Amino acid sequence: GAVVSQHPSRVICKSGTSVKIECRSLDFQATTMFWYRQFPKQSLMLMATSNEGSKATYEQGVEKDKFLINHASLTLSTLTVTSAHPEDSSFYICSARRREHEQYFGPGTRLTVT
């Protein structure tokens, strides 16, 4: 089956620093990947759509300068949280679209900003 990995699984960083999260599709190519944010026991909030070779599309209310997305290859998308603050602490989940209507989710990254 299709597998999507995320790295790191958890990260703790100090306020003001930046942190990069990687999302990889391991056995398929994905021209489109998605980044979500999930609060405890709540729904997934779509942050942005990552398109290989082009700029990401951000959802309303998501700061594109704060959440930098790069989709440099068909198997890798990265999310960089710049100048992180405690309110950015959350669970970040990526998904990769293998074909129309089929998305596979990564295991998520727990970010804690101290």
Add this chain to the structure above:
Amino acid sequence: AQRVTQPEKLLSVFKGAPVELKCNYSYSGSPELFWYVQYSRQRLQLLLRHISRESIKGFTADLNKGETSFHLKKPFAQEEDSAMYYCALYPLTGAGGTSYGKLTFGQGTILTVHP
């Protein structure tokens, strides 16, 4: 714009009892509906989709276009069914615009099956 509503945040049943997780949606075009499940400490995974009309782990869901619902049902709940369940909508045709190509999730329902 599309919207998915799961009215129950928490649902508790006893093992062997029937369970129904409610999902209602609004979308002006033709949607595809999904149920995703997230077990404790595991990733989100697809449970079933309305187009395939199959039963997975004893769960079924029927798309009711008249009531715009896609409720998830299982006649006899098991303890291992305890998890977070998300209903999601994918726009097949219709409204397009900024919603195209994106899954919209409901708020999720935490199902607890007691022994």
